[in-house]
Amino acid sequence: EDVLTQSPATLSLSPGERATISCRASQSIATYLAWFQQKPGQAPRLVIRDASSRASGIPDRFSGSGSGTDFTLTISSLEPEDFAVYFCQQRNNWPRVTFGPGTRVDIK
């Protein structure tokens, strides 16, 4: 079974700072990885698909990288609306998917 781990669990940063979130897969998943953002009381939203492709409407301050087992979501300069929880998702065995445990980005 594909297991995803994320680090850190919580990231406390100020607006304007750079956020870097890591996601590690238990086995190689090529680039079959997506990232989602979830704000309180809202449904998640797709941010990145295929490890590095931004979804429609996602600002270019969001970027994704990685392949194999190690992936990164970077927010180059945090805006107030970016403070949220971020989940990675592996799609290596589509349509079966698994999610990482999430990383909370909160305001320092």
Place this chain on the structure above:
Amino acid sequence: EMQVVQSGADVRKPGESLKISCEASGYIFTDYWIAWVRQMPGKGLEWMGSVYPADSDTRYSPSFQGQVIISADKSTNTAYLQWSNLKASDTAMYYCVGRAFDVWGQGTKVTVSS
């Protein structure tokens, strides 16, 4: 506009049955798997299973196999998630997601309490 609209919140007693739904629009329903995702209070996202509306092929997470039934009706662009014997531990928000996890419903809150 692509969207998935889910049925409203529901409160049931343990042992009762329930079927919740979601209706997709704005994209070709039969071209994409549609998934159900559980989020328990204050917790993360759990993939429950997916159905391919074109032929009703269904896949389940091992954690949910035998616990729920996922189905779809391509004539109405609607997917379903059903339980036959609800438990208090089924209390959660349930999301229906279409178009390769690109289009999320608003969520259906299910509360199971005696």
